[in-house]
Amino acid sequence: MIFDTIAAISSPLGTGAISVIRITGDKTKELINDMFDITNPEPKKMYYSWIKEKNEIVDEVTWVYHKGPKSFTGEDMLEIFGHGGILVTKKILNLILSKGIREALPGEFSKRAVMNKKMDLVKAEAINELIHANSDYALKAAANQMEGKLSEQINSLKKELFNIASRIEVEMDYPEDFEVDNFEFLNSLNNIKEDLIYLYENADNGISAIEGIKMAIVGKPNAGKSTLLNALLRKDRAIVTNIPGTTRDTIEENLNIRGIFIRSIDTAGIRETDDVVEKIGVERSLKAIEESKLILFVLDNSTGIEDYDIEIYERIKKYSDKEIIIVVNKTDVENKFEIPWNYDIVKISASKGNIKNLEDKIYDKLKNLVITNELTLTNERQKNAVKKAIDSISNAIEGINLGLTNDAIMFDVRKAIEGLNELTGEDYTETLLDNIFGNFCVGK
Incomplete structure (x- = not known):
């Protein structure tokens, strides 16, 4: 279908x-x-x-005509700028x-x-992001x-x-005329591997910045978790009552705290229960706790620490890889009561909206997880492609080091190149492109 002509409304449909x-x-x-x-x-004239x-x-x-290949798509391209009404825009498109x-x-x-090589897959994904x-x-x-x-760095490594690969192949074709210095190869491969490991190990920051960081709000029933979520959102999203167990399922909402995208999950109160629906909510x-990077452990100041709180603490303390904030609501x-656990403690009144100190603490906990630079990967596809290249180079x-023949070494070098080609989109399948571009908006 690459040779047919397509059209779409590229601006938001509205007035x-x-x-x-x-x-x-x-x-x-x-x-x-x-x-x-x-x-x-x-071309290029309005x-x-x-x-x-x-x-x-x-x-x-x-309207403006863009003559291929000097256009966004690499093909002949036309952009029409009309009045922004829904009906008139659709009528032009239908015409x-x-x-x-x-x-x-x-x-x-x-x-x-991408297919016409006007940009690589990394840049295309960046546009969508x-x-x-x-x-x-x-x-x-x-x-x-x-x-x-990032694309420049990847192309340099490729x-x-x-x-x-070329030098190994020459040596394989003319073994009597050329002698390959495997020590030099080893040094080069180790340097390339170090650069790729740097990209791989910093990928989670880019992924977190783009996809958001999961934050679970946990606590016993009626501790004020839903009230806290509403306060963070500045709107009434979760149902709040004085009846324990009101929230029976997880509720996920997006937050933006000091420029950090957070996917906040209000969880059902964790406790032993015979209620089938509530039990599913607890599970x-x-x-949600396992999948989150930050846990807000909400305690009820009006009751002090109860058995339910101790039970939740025993569950979350094993997660040494997660950030935990104890929120006294x-x-x-x-x-007033003493808290025997060694975590950061923030005191709030969610019902009064007094949560600025908590937002400050959340930002302090998460800011280092979203700091990126110009060489940061931003999605799992890119991360997996780099991992494939690292494994092949290894x-x-x-x-x-084992003294294997050069044809065996050549196989792994080629697999490493394939991994980096997958990253930039030089090796692609229709399925891969459909999966990636299916998430784009129409007209882009």
Whole structure:
């Protein structure tokens, strides 16, 4: 389908000043001639025209023709700028589609840009992440990848691997004329591996910045977990009552605290129960704890520490890899008590909205998990591709140390190159591209 012509509304569909419709493919110039009666438009020049259907005016527009390969997609491309009404925009699109042009799938313009080598897969993903950024840190991580420094680094490492592969192949073809210095290869492979390990070990920061950090709010029934979630959201999202066990399932909402994207999960009160529905909620609460990087352990100041609190503490203390904050809620009620556990303690009154000190503590706990630089990976696909390359290079290094033949070493070097090609999109399958670009918005 890469050779057909597609069209889509590229601006948000609604009432606004302007709308944008994109067309790309081999029928673009034919469409321009049909709609605007111009046969040879000058590329990159903005034209003014009327769009008509059966001699009736549809809209007054401006438009720009981009001649391939000097366009976003690498093909002939047209962008039409009309008035931003829903009805008029759809009418223009339908008029275009009536001329034998297909409506684009989500992300199909960017997909064509990758397939036509106008950008690599890393930059394409960065564009999508920039559009959907939920926080300042996500915006920065996406912008860093769009700048291209990561792609430059990957291409540089691939070039070094290609040089190694080429020299091994020459030695294999002309063993009497060339002698390969395996020590030099070993040194080069170790340097490449170190660079890739740096990318791999810092990937979680980029992934957290883009996808958000999971935070579980846990505690006994009626400790004020739902009230706290509502206070953090600045809206009534969770049902709040004085009846223990009101929240019977996990409730996930997105937060932005000081520029950090957080996926906050209000859990059901953890306790032993015979209620079948509540028991399922407790099981999901325990799963949320396992998946979260930060746990807010809510204690009820009006009751002090009870057996339920001790039971929850015994469950969460084993997670040494997680950040934990003890939140003493309902401090507007006089009932001070000692907390015997060695975690950061924050006192709040969620019902009064007095939670700024908690938000400050959450930020302090999470800020180092989202700091990124220009060489940070931003999704699991990229991380897995780098891991594949690291494993293959490790096998090549081991092969050299064991004295294996060069054809065995060559196999692993090629597998490492394949891993990096998967990262940038030079080796791809239609399924991979469909999975990636299926998450894009239509018209991008």
